[in-house]
Amino acid sequence: MMGPVLAACLLIILSTAWISQANGATCKKDGGVCTCNDQTKNVDCSSKGLTAIPSNIPTDTDRLELDYNKLSSLPSKAFHHLSKLTYLTLSTNQLQALPAGVFDQLKNLETLWLSQNQLQALPLGVFDQLVNLADLRLYQNQLTSLPEGVFDKPTKLTRLDLDYNQLKSLPSGVFDKLTLLEKLYLQNNQLQRLPEGVFDKLTDLKTLNLQINQLRRVPEGAFDSLVKISEVQLQENPWDCSCRDILYLSNWIREKKGTVSNIEAAECDGGTKAVLEITEEEAAEDCVYPNTTTAIPTTIITTLASSNDDDIPELPVPQENFQKFLGYQEPDHLPTQPQCLMSISGYLGLMMFFVLISAAILYVIHFLKKA
Structure with missing residues (x-):
């Protein structure tokens, strides 16, 4: 009695296995380079030494893995x-x-990983149609800049990895459309400054990594909108603790200490002191940094506008601040004022003058003798 039932069960199992194997075989029309699963709609072409994308990937594929290959374009x-x-x-x-x-x-893509390539730039609008994108990883490339509006459309993005690149700056408003972003990784770049309000729209952000950059300050109020933040990495930046601008960051770290992890690790340039320990007396200078603007007091503008040129007072500029603005360093030797004036062109002009005068005198003498 059990014989026919058992036989039927075995037949069904064997048929299913054969169909699955057959489906797998139809996925491998390229000679078995990729591993395909018709049930999960996954195609795994990773670690195959590919220099081109296989042309016969099934159109209903849900998950495609092409990592660890040799794709150059x-x-x-x-x-x-x-x-x-x-x-x-x-x-x-x-x-x-x-x-x-x-x-x-x-249109349905939710996860895109482009990390560990040699990308140097991104085309404008390259992610504009990825309306469902939630996880974008671009770390460990050679990106030196980001185009304006590069993230204007993928509003469902919750994770963005831009770490281990060569970014020196960020476009103003670059993250304004990413209002659902929860994790942002910018570590191991060459960022020298942050635009005003760059994180203002990221009210859902929980993790922000800025470590190992070239940041000396952050704009006033840079982190005020990060109401859900739980982890911030700020260490290994040359924070300038001699300037008054550092007080915002110092006070913010002190306020969030215990609720936001890792922020206490931020240290002043040279590692002499933690940023959170800086006092107003220590950060006494009003520093000016490149690529930033400093407001001019209204009284000075009024005075300059209403005065004659002869009446304009000479405004003292602290030498140390001026040098810091220009990134100036004292050379070993400066030429004296006469040396500066006596340039090569001056010498040549003077010599030519004497030659002409001598020629004129000789001509006059010769003319007089002949007369």
Whole structure:
């Protein structure tokens, strides 16, 4: 009685296995380079030494792994037939650029990893059509700048990795559209300053990593909108604790100590003191930094506007602050004023003058003798 039932069960199991294997085989039309799973719609092409993307990836693929290969470029329409993708990783390849529009058809994409490539720049609008993107990782490339409006459209982004690049600055308002962002990684770059209000729209941000950059200050109120922040990494930046601008950061760290992790690790340039320990007496200078503006007191503007040139008082400029603004360093030797005036062109002109005078005198003498 049990024989036919058991046989039927075995037949069903064997049939399922055969169908699954057959489906797997149809996924491997390229000779078995990628591993495909028709049930989960996953295609794994990682660590295959690929120099080009296989052309026969099923159109209903949900997850595509192309990491750990040797891809150096992408066709502009490489993924246009894969509109159902929700996960795409191209990490650890040799990509040097992204063609414009390469991701435009991936309307359902939620995760995009481009880390550990050789990208130096991003095309304008390259992520504009990724309306469902939640996780974008671009760390460990060679990015030196970000185009204006590069993140204007992916409003569902919750994680953005830009660490281990070569960014020296950020465009103003670059994160304004990313209102759902929860994790932002900017460590191991070369950031020298932060734009005013750069984090103002990130009210859901929980993790912010700025360590190992070249930051000397942050704008007044830079972190005031981060109401949900729980972790901030600020260490290994040359924080300038001699300038009054550092007091905002020092007071903010002191206020958030115990509720925001890792902020106490921020130290003044040279590692002599923690930023949170800086007092108003120590940060007494009104420093001016490159790429920033300093307000001029209204009284001075009025005085300059209403005075004659002869009446304008000479405004003293502290030498130390002026040098800090210009990034000036004292050379070993400065030429004296006469040396500055006697330039090479001056010498040549003087010599030419004497030659002409001598020639004129000789001509007159010769003329007189002849007469």
